[in-house]
């Protein structure tokens with residue numbers, strides 16, 4: 001047998017695909033597919049699952065969350081609850097037992113939690129000047145309940161968690177990357193939702209007070225504030241206040257809602 | 270956010286460092302392969318006539334190569350949909366050729382290496398948890414020095 005020395009000139013054992021190209025195809029494809037799944041599941045949740053979640057389930061879900069917001073029945077809370085109750089009377093789809101809680105935190109935020117719980121943060125209360133603008137904020141949150149956004153949000157969060165955990169395991173970098181991408185998708189959804197419930201809140205304000213004075217006050221005031229401070233969360237999760245003011249003003253003029261006398265807010269000590 | 274920044278930095282470092290190392294390694298492999306071309310390395314078990322053999326001894330060469338961060342991420346993504354794990358191909362290829370080269374280096378002075386075998390093992394500690402992910406290739410054979418050249 002004759003031995004022929006042979007130098008490798010072409011390497012059949014390695015592919016010639018550029019690694020960056022492969023990376024682009026893989027991330028693009030997988031990310032695209034995941035976003036698609038996420039969006040589709042989001043719609044399924046919104047239209048199929050969430051409308052059929054019975055109120056009893058929602059109530060027990062709410063109890064899970066409520067552990068963080070202990071109810072201390074102060075005169076202040078009762079006063080605020082009174083404003084909420086007045087709005088609820090005019091809320092057509094009222095089915096839940098709406099409860100208001102005040103969270104002692106400098107953050108400017110209000111939340112709708114499953115089970116009809118509305119959490120107002122101290123930072124927000126401090127910036128509110130009239131009952132009417134507070135009613136607008138509460139009406140907004142009631143809108144989230146009416147549209148069941150709090151459940152949809154919960155479901156989406158769950159989908160995201162399951163998707164990233166099963167597919168990517170604990171590769172924290174990629175998971176983070178994925179979450180950031182999906183958060184962008186999510187904010188598209190939420191912008192639409194926020195507008196929807198701003199409209200709901202405005203109509204409720206008109207039904208309750210027979211005028212809409214103060215509807216835009218709060219947003220106009222915080223517009224001028226530093227977007228980095230306690231307002232950071234508010235700005236991140238909601239459309240810009242300027243946009244909301246414009247949107248509400250447009251609605252007010254097209255519906256010919258009147259402006260009346262504002263009621264001042266007298267928070268009991 | 271910090272998580273993501275760290276991820277992107279590691280990815281970039283992994284990519285450029287990995288590419289540079291690979292490029293340099295291949296250049297050196299090609300050069301040394303050319304230089305050691307005169308030493309036949311075969312897998313056959315057929316030995317020259319026993320009375321022609323002056324000396325025979327075991328030669329081994331082993332090489333451990335690690336993946337870089339970029340390749341690991343590429344592999345994680347590839348794991349999801351399946352297909353050719355191209356990110357690992359060059360890794361194995363380099364390790365195999367390097368191991369054979371080292372074995373040949375150990376056989377300097379002999380006339381042929383017969384019965385060459387190549388084995389591989391993965392050395393890793395839970396690579397999914399950002400552990401070590403590398404491959405070892407181990408080559409061994411019997412170097413033979415003849416009384417007179419073939």
Ligand SMILES: [Zn+2]
Nearest residue numbers: 140144194197
């Ligand atoms: Zn909202």
